[in-house]
Amino acid sequence: MMKNFIPLAFCICFPAFAATPITTTQLMEQINKQGAKAVIMDLYKNDETRWMYVLEKIGQGSNEWLHIAAQLAPSSDADSAESLATAAALAIPHNPAGVLSILQNDVLPLSPENVCSLPFYDITKPKLNQYIVDSIQALYKVPNSKACIDTMVNTIGQSNGFVEDN
DSSP states (O other): OOOSSSSOOBBBBOOOOOOOOOHHHHHHHHHHHOHHHHHHHHHTTTTTTHHHHHHHHHTOHHHHHHHHHHHGGGGOOOHHHHHHHHHHHHHHTTTTTHHHHHHTSSSSGGGGHTSSSOOBBOHHHHHHHHHHHHHHHHHTSSTTTTTHHHHHHHHHHOOOOOOOOO
16 A cells, blocks of 8 residues: 555544444444444445444554454455554554554555555644654554554655645
């Protein structure tokens, strides 16, 4: 996803949506009964408000919501995969160990390369800078985080600089 620039078309924070709250227990029951792909399709219905709610919760970094991300990721399509990677990345400063525990090389949305490579598309320079500082500080406290930190640093080093969005 991220090669020589920092994508700038996804907000660093998911806005709070007026969606009917759904719990991790309810989602796991749905995933077990219907399968993750059907659950993702259901969450996308009605202007994606329920999907955005789930992403917001994942981005907050609780282990329960990160587990939901891990359950949904293998069945995600391009759009849902991209937003899952972003939500998981947003969780790094809040729960770096939890995020690292769900990363999987063979599940593209949750691959270390995607999650740790600053997968944001619409972000201001100050928010990006703060995210990077907060994430690296949080990751330094967690064993086995060097690869994620290296990916972040390499992503920054490969960027063509910050370009303010129109």
